[in-house]
Amino acid sequence: xxxxxxxxxxxxxxxxxxxxxxxxxxxxxxxxxxxxxxxxxxxxxxxxxxxxxxxxxxxxxxxxxxxxxxxxxxxxxxxxxxxxxxxxxxxxxxxxxxxxxxxxxxxxxxxxxxxxxxxxxxxxxxxxxxxxxxxxxxxxxxxxxxxxxxxxxxxxxxxxxxxxxxxxxxxxxxxxxxxxxxxxxxxxxxxxxxxxxxxxxxxxxxxxxxxxxxxxxxxxxxxxxxxxxxxxxxxxxxxxxxxxxxxxxxxxxxxxxxxxxxxxxxxxxxxxxxxxxxxxxxxxxxxxxxxxx
Numbered sequence: 427x428x429x430x431x432x433x434x435x436x437x438x439x440x441x442x443x444x445x446x447x448x449x450x451x452x453x454x455x456x457x458x459x460x461x462x463x464x465x466x467x468x469x470x471x472x473x474x475x476x477x478x479x480x481x482x483x484x485x486x487x488x489x490x491x492x493x494x495x496x497x498x499x500x501x502x503x504x505x506x507x508x509x510x511x512x513x514x515x516x517x518x519x520x521x522x523x524x525x526x527x528x529x530x531x532x533x534x535x536x537x538x539x540x541x542x543x544x545x546x547x548x549x550x551x552x553x554x555x556x557x558x559x560x561x562x563x564x565x566x567x568x569x570x571x572x573x574x575x576x577x578x579x580x581x582x583x584x585x586x587x588x589x590x591x592x593x594x595x596x597x598x599x600x601x602x603x604x605x606x607x608x609x610x611x612x613x614x615x616x617x618x619x620x621x622x623x624x625x626x627x628x629x630x631x632x633x634x635x636x637x638x639x640x641x642x643x644x645x646x647x648x649x650x651x652x653x654x655x656x657x658x659x660x661x662x663x664x665x666x667x668x669x670x671x672x673x674x675x676x677x678x679x680x681x682x683x684x685x686x687x688x689x690x691x692x693x694x695x696x697x698x699x700x701x702x703x704x705x706x707x708x709x710x711x712x713x714x715x716x717x718x719x
Contacts, residue, residue: 438504538691
């Protein structure tokens with residue numbers, strides 16, 4: 427059986443005291459020797475999309491999350507039971523599921539989460555409680571840049587894209603998102619500057635091999651890329667001024683803001699490993715939230 431340790435496990439382990447770390451390391455060693463040992467008790471995390479996530483007790487007050495299959499065992503996360511309860515997880519019994527995000531790095535997901543509250547309703551009306559979600563791998567922090575003008579933004583994005591490809595990212599592993607068709611030209615200019623082939627997605631959302639995908643934010647849901655650029659996050663672009671001008675009352679205005687935030691959140695979380703978000707001054711007010719200001 428393959429035995430692996432996620433970056434999120436190492437990070438959460440480092441936050442424990444020396445004595446607790448020693449206890450967890452001993453348990454991890456026992457798991458590696460014999461995952462089926464009768465002294466190790468696993469509890470399935472209910473209602474998760476991936477049924478291979480389990481919790482187990484380590485000592486009296488420490489819990490461990492593992493991803494266990496017939497061929498591998500991945501240590502994902504460790505913390506005190508009290509911390510788990512704040513996420514809706516009780517490792518002593520069977521409670522609400524801790525959902526594990528294996529699509530987006532911890533750094534990207536946690537920063538994008540600043541755009542939204544603990545629960546969110548998407549553009550299709552589906553409500554999701556995000557307070558019980560953790561990512562199982564780390565990556566570089568997202569980069570957010572506000573430039574003086576569109577030409578400078580295009581140059582910055584072009585360099586970032588070219589550097590990523592030189593580092594090994596393939597064109598079809600890259601997505602570039604803008605709010606609407608009016609900003610598609612800025613994305614195309616950046617890709618031409620980077621000398622990368624690209625394909626603008628239509629309603630069929632069909633990506634092409636060896637081509638960077640360029641898309642508006644409303645088409646982003648369901649797409650996944652190793653690297654993503656979200657461009658043209660300018661004032662009056664997101665939230666879209668045309669939508670705000672059609673609002674009749676405060677309730678409708680709040681709905682516009684909520685759905686616009688959701689569009690930006692979805693675009694940002696299409697990235698697995700690397701994320702660049704750019705805009706020109708004056709930039710979208712949402713970028714302040716994204717940066718935690």
